[in-house]
Amino acid sequence: MKPPKFDYFAPDSVERALALIAEHGDHARFLAGGQSLVPMMNFRVATPSALIDLNGIADLRGIRIDDEHRLHIGAMTRTREIEMDAQIARANPLLHAAVPNIAHMQIRNRGTIGGSLAHADPAAELPAIVLVCGAAIQIVGPGGRRSVGAMDFFEGIFETALRDGEIISEIVFPTWPAARSWAFDEISRREGDFAMVGIAAWFDLDASGKISASGLAAIGAGDTPLRLSSGEQILIGRSPGADVFARAAEAAATDLQPASDIHASAEYRREVGEVLVQRCLQTAWERSS
Amino acid sequence: MTADRRLTLHVNGITHSCEVEPRMTLADCLREKLDLTGTHLGCEHGVCGACTVIVDGAAVRSCLMFAVQARDSMITTVEGLAASDTLSDLQQAFHDHFALQCGFCTPGFLTTAEAFLSENPSPTRGEVQSAISGNICRCTGYVPIIDAIVDTAKRRLESGK
Ligand SMILES: Cc1cc2nc3c(=O)[nH]c(=O)nc-3n(C[C@H](O)[C@H](O)[C@H](O)COP(=O)(O)OP(=O)(O)OC[C@H]3O[C@@H](n4cnc5c(N)ncnc54)[C@H](O)[C@@H]3O)c2cc1C
Numbered sequence: 245m246k247p248p249k250f251d252y253f254a255p256d257s258v259e260r261a262l263a264l265i266a267e268h269g270d271h272a273r274f275l276a277g278g279q280s281l282v283p284m285m286n287f288r289v290a291t292p293s294a295l296i297d298l299n300g301i302a303d304l305r306g307i308r309i310d311d312e313h314r315l316h317i318g319a320m321t322r323t324r325e326i327e328m329d330a331q332i333a334r335a336n337p338l339l340h341a342a343v344p345n346i347a348h349m350q351i352r353n354r355g356t357i358g359g360s361l362a363h364a365d366p367a368a369e370l371p372a373i374v375l376v377c378g379a380a381i382q383i384v385g386p387g388g389r390r391s392v393g394a395m396d397f398f399e400g401i402f403e404t405a406l407r408d409g410e411i412i413s414e415i416v417f418p419t420w421p422a423a424r425s426w427a428f429d430e431i432s433r434r435e436g437d438f439a440m441v442g443i444a445a446w447f448d449l450d451a452s453g454k455i456s457a458s459g460l461a462a463i464g465a466g467d468t469p470l471r472l473s474s475g476e477q478i479l480i481g482r483s484p485g486a487d488v489f490a491r492a493a494e495a496a497a498t499d500l501q502p503a504s505d506i507h508a509s510a511e512y513r514r515e516v517g518e519v520l521v522q523r524c525l526q527t528a529w530e531r532s533s
Numbered sequence: 534m535t536a537d538r539r540l541t542l543h544v545n546g547i548t549h550s551c552e553v554e555p556r557m558t559l560a561d562c563l564r565e566k567l568d569l570t571g572t573h574l575g576c577e578h579g580v581c582g583a584c585t586v587i588v589d590g591a592a593v594r595s596c597l598m599f600a601v602q603a604r605d606s607m608i609t610t611v612e613g614l615a616a617s618d619t620l621s622d623l624q625q626a627f628h629d630h631f632a633l634q635c636g637f638c639t640p641g642f643l644t645t646a647e648a649f650l651s652e653n654p655s656p657t658r659g660e661v662q663s664a665i666s667g668n669i670c671r672c673t674g675y676v677p678i679i680d681a682i683v684d685t686a687k688r689r690l691e692s693g694k
């Protein structure tokens with residue numbers, strides 16, 4: 245189908261974009277890569293009266309590592325740029341590994357990190373990565389600038405902490421310890437499809453070889469990406485190994501809140517979620533030792 | 534502002550001028566305003582890949598981009614792959630490997646493969662498989678398509694092209 249009529253504006257600054265959204269009000273939407281919004285418009289599920297295109301705002305784009313080794317990614321940075329960027333492979337290998345799982349090359353050539361977070365599909369990869377890394381989402385809006393931690397950003401299916409007229413400007417990932425063990429894995433029907441379930445995992449070791457910090461997150465297993473804290477807690481203070489990973493996976497599975505749909509049943513998702521946690525922890529450990 | 538806008542588009546090395554509504558997708562503009570009907574529309578929601586064109590070097594879905602967004606870009610459609618009436622090497626390889634039957638999906642595969650090979654001139658078979666994962670073919674089957682792309686990459690490397 246074809247989208248209904250709308251006004252179109254292509255501002256070249258954030259200030260101008262904010263002024264335009266304020267002027268055009270309730271039914272105006274920001275357009276980023278268009279890879280979620282335009283399909284919804286073609287289906288007429290979304291019928292914005294105006295589109296404020298963010299593609300011409302250079303300030304919203306780019307990848308930078310600051311003096312404290314934090315990784316900053318502008319909201320309008322395309323997922324394909326993240327995939328091809330050599331410094332991201334070092335600055336956050338987990339993010340780098342997750343990105344090729346997003347859709348297909350043609351979609352990644354347009355889709356943006358900010359668009360994926362704002363859209364907040366519960367099966368999307370990037371929301372889980374920002375969550376498991378404890379990244380901060382920088383927002384600019386009519387009330388000025390604010391920063392929201394990933395833990396507080398995802399509120400429900402396609403629902404976030406973004407309020408009317410607000411733009412995600414940048415995502416800031418905390419410093420990635422060079423020795424960190426990590427893995428990402430997902431199960432989908434075909435390459436590029438949304439995951440039925442996916443897991444992102446990392447852990448750090450202290451001087452005595454015990455796990456001192458850990459992160460586990462799931463996609464496709466709830467209304468939002470989920471942090472699997474029961475599994476994380478099992479890992480803390482223990483030495484990595486198959487037994488500990490199995491126990492952590494069993495505990496992590498109790499944090500999953502899967503639903504049944506045409507893609508998979510809740511039982512299947514829970515089962516696969518547990519297997520993937522175990523597999524990710526094992527892969528993480530084997531890769532780093 | 535919903536009214537038609539005068540637009541300049543650079544397609545296959547030619548600069549076109551046309552009037553479009555903001556809601557006109559790039560795919561519809563190419564087909565209906567510029568009469569470049571080689572770009573096909575299958576699903577119009579990003580799933581099938583038939584509408585793939587190359588915008589500033591990158592393969593993208595022309596059903597998910599509005600024509601007004603392409604105003605400063607260099608666009609290549611399937612019509613622009615061959616320099617003259619002779620098929621390009623990639624097109625010839627599709628022919629040789631029987632990589633098409635009805636041909637509906639073919640423009641999308643060709644543009645995807647062309648953009649992919651310019652980024653990755655010596656791909657593995659697996660990388661080719663991933664690169665075309667976003668293109669659906671309902672009748673040929675993917676093996677001959679992968680063969681054609683792998684073969685083109687090999688020939689280009691051999692001839693230093
Ligand atoms: C066939 C297909 C398969 C896909 N498979 C996957 C997949 O496996 N995994 C996955 O994660 N995604 C998948 N996607 C979705 C894709 O990754 C989208 O690109 C992404 O979800 C949205 O990003 P976008 O930049 O295209 O945003 P848009 O579609 O432009 O926008 C999405 C929403 O976010 C808002 N928005 C965008 N940017 C901002 C901003 N900076 N500030 C505030 N609001 C903003 C828009 O107003 C809109 O409401 C798929 C899409 C398609 C078509």
Ligand code: FES
Pocket residue numbers: 573574575576577578579580581582583584585594595596597
């Ligand atoms: S018509 Fe664009 S992807 Fe199917």
Ligand code: FES
Pocket residue numbers: 632633634635636637638639669670671672673
């Ligand atoms: S050749 Fe018929 S759909 Fe591919």
